[in-house]
Amino acid sequence: MRPEPYDLPVTLDRRDGPHGEVVLRRRGGVHEIIVNGCFLMDTSDGRSERLLIDAAFAALGADGGRRRAGPPSLLIGGLGAGFSLAHAAARPGWGPITVVEREAAIVDWHRRGPLGEITxxxxxxxxxxxxxxxxxxxxxxxxxxxDALCLDIDNGPDWTVSPDNDSLYTPAGLALCRARLTPGGVLAVWSAKPSAAFEDSLRNAGFNGVRTEEIQVARGVPDVVHLAVRPA
Structure with missing residues (x-):
């Protein structure tokens, strides 16, 4: 359910974290996460977050992908609204699922708050x-x-809400991602818009199979998932 234009937001919680202010709001039937005054994400849809997980899983079975036996392990960067975690856990084909979230408030809203409806x-x-x-x-x-890194920690490589996240998309940050993948493992990065420059960065960082999958949104450019494979 998307909020109507006339719905006024209601602040449910506001906390000061190590990287600034984090706010949970409700607008109609939708919950919103606001970081340092900037909209980050909401619970209105979740299609692109689910695509993030599905695209990574599919890429593991493609040519050049992972060939190790057993269920693949998954690291999700960013808990957010929780759609990626919920979708991964609903799929029995995944093995261990690790979620890294730097804002304790967001984790608490899932464990003891209204976002637990999703996760x-x-x-x-x-x-x-x-x-x-x-x-x-x-x-x-x-x-x-x-075996897979699915990263959704900001609005994407060309538009970060938190300047601290910029370094993830640099050559040094992508080298860290590559080092944490098994041979043939998949890196999947969510973005609010396509980025040809980021595709080039992935290739320059030594990844193969670089491509972008789109998901249409109601207005504006599509959300995307950038995919890349560590050579086996």
Missing amino acids: AAALADPRSVILVTDLLTRLRDSDDRY
Whole structure:
């Protein structure tokens, strides 16, 4: 259910986190997450977040994709409204699912707040683990490898709400992503608009199979998922 234009937002919670102010609002039947005064995401749809997961899973079975036996492991960067986690946990084909979310408030709104309507079953799934930490810190400090990285931490490589997230899309950030993937593993990055420059960055970072999948939205340019494969 999308909010009507005349629906006025109601603030449900406001917290100061390590990266600024995080606000949860309700507008009609839709919940919105606002970061430092900028709209980040809401619960009105979730199609592109689900595409993020499905596209990564499909790419694992494509030529040049993962060939290891057993269910693939998944790292989701950004809990957000929870559509990506809920969709992944609803698919039995995934193995361990790790979610990295740096805002403790967002995790709390899922565990004890209204966003639990989306993720309650996923959070109860024994495959799911939530880590409250910065994504780049996790990529840098952990030796764990994953068969898929599905990243949705901002509005995309060309339009970040939080300047702290810019470095994820740099050569150094993409090198960290590549290092945390198994051979043949898939990187999937959500974006609010297509970016030819980011496709070039992925190729320059040593990824194969770089492509972009689109999902149409009601107005404006389509949301997209950028896909890339670490060479096997």
